[in-house]
Amino acid sequence: MEILQATMEDFDGIVKLLKTYHVDYISAEDKKDGFVTTNLTDDQLRRLIEEENGVTIAKENGRVYAFALAASWDYWKEWPLFEYMIERLEDYQLDGVTITKENSYQYGPICIDKSVRGTGLFEKVFFASLASMKDRFPIMATFINKINPRSYAAHTRKVHTTEAGTFQFNNNNYFLMSCSTSMQPE
Ligand SMILES: CC(C)(COP(=O)(O)OP(=O)(O)OC[C@H]1O[C@@H](n2cnc3c(N)ncnc32)[C@H](O)[C@@H]1OP(=O)(O)O)[C@@H](O)C(=O)NCCC(=O)NCCS
Known part of the structure; x- marks a missing residue:
């Protein structure tokens, strides 16, 4: 399995994976x-790949098995949830440092095809995404829906992101998770 930053060649594979596990389409089972909740238009995904270099993928034989999205808050600000997070970012801290729009970026969603979950691929894609942003930002910030315990378990036990606090948006309850972009795999 190869882990790399996506190009437009990977566009269709990323969309396929996103649709399979997006809350609007996912099976009950x-x-x-x-599940993932962030919706991207084709143009938003194209800009994320081409202008932000913000999609880390795992692929084999041309098939995309995993992706992690990451970009500056300036990119994400057009989504209402991210606009809300930006307004409140400075209420949260990582290791005593106030999280700001300038010193942090938003990672997520991450999505791993169910055929390769629990194999360590999650950690590899997570750290590759983190490394891709390290030169631009010292802090990673993300959100996890409280009704996604698998994602919370992965982000606290498989990689050690820190719960900086909680917030509510649109009748959903979220954890705000954070870590240093210098964090290393154990
Ligand atoms: C969340 C996700 C990225 C994690 O990757 P993964 O490969 O499944 O992660 P792992 O299996 O290595 O680790 C998950 C851990 O959660 C545990 N887990 C599974 N279901 C759980 C549940 N309902 N509650 C608590 N823990 C759970 C697993 O047992 C595992 O821990 P273990 O290895 O100690 O047993 C992946 O499951 C996924 O893509 N899910 C769909 C999309 C998604 O939810 N993305 C995240 C959005 S924030």
């Missing part, structure tokens, strides 16, 4: 193992 798969939902208990996590």
Whole structure:
């Protein structure tokens, strides 16, 4: 399995994976193992790949098995949830440092095809995504829906992101998770 930053060649594979595990399309059976909620138009995904270099993927024989999205808050600000997070970012800290729009970026969603979950691929894609942003930002910030315990378990036990706090948006309850972009695999 190769882990790399996506190019437009990977566009269709990323969309396929996103649609399979997006809350709007996911099967009831798969939902208990996590789901993604961020919707991207084709143009938003193209800009994320081409202008932000913000999609880390795992692929084999041309098939995309995993992706992690990451970009500056300036990119994400057009989504209402991210606009809300940006307004409140400075209420949260990582290791005593206030999280700001300038010193952090938003990672997520991450999505792993169910055929390769629990194999260590999650950690590899997570750290590759982190490394891709390290030169631009010292802090990673993300959100996890409280009704996604698998994602919370992965982000606290498989990689050690820190719960900086919680927030509510649109009748959903979220954890705000954070870590240093210098964090290393154990
Ligand atoms: C969330 C996701 C990225 C994690 O990757 P993964 O390969 O499944 O992660 P792992 O299996 O290595 O680790 C998950 C851990 O959670 C545990 N787990 C599974 N279901 C769980 C549940 N309902 N509650 C608590 N823990 C759970 C697993 O047992 C595992 O821990 P273990 O290896 O100690 O047993 C992946 O499941 C996924 O893509 N899900 C669909 C999309 C999604 O939810 N993305 C995250 C959005 S924030």
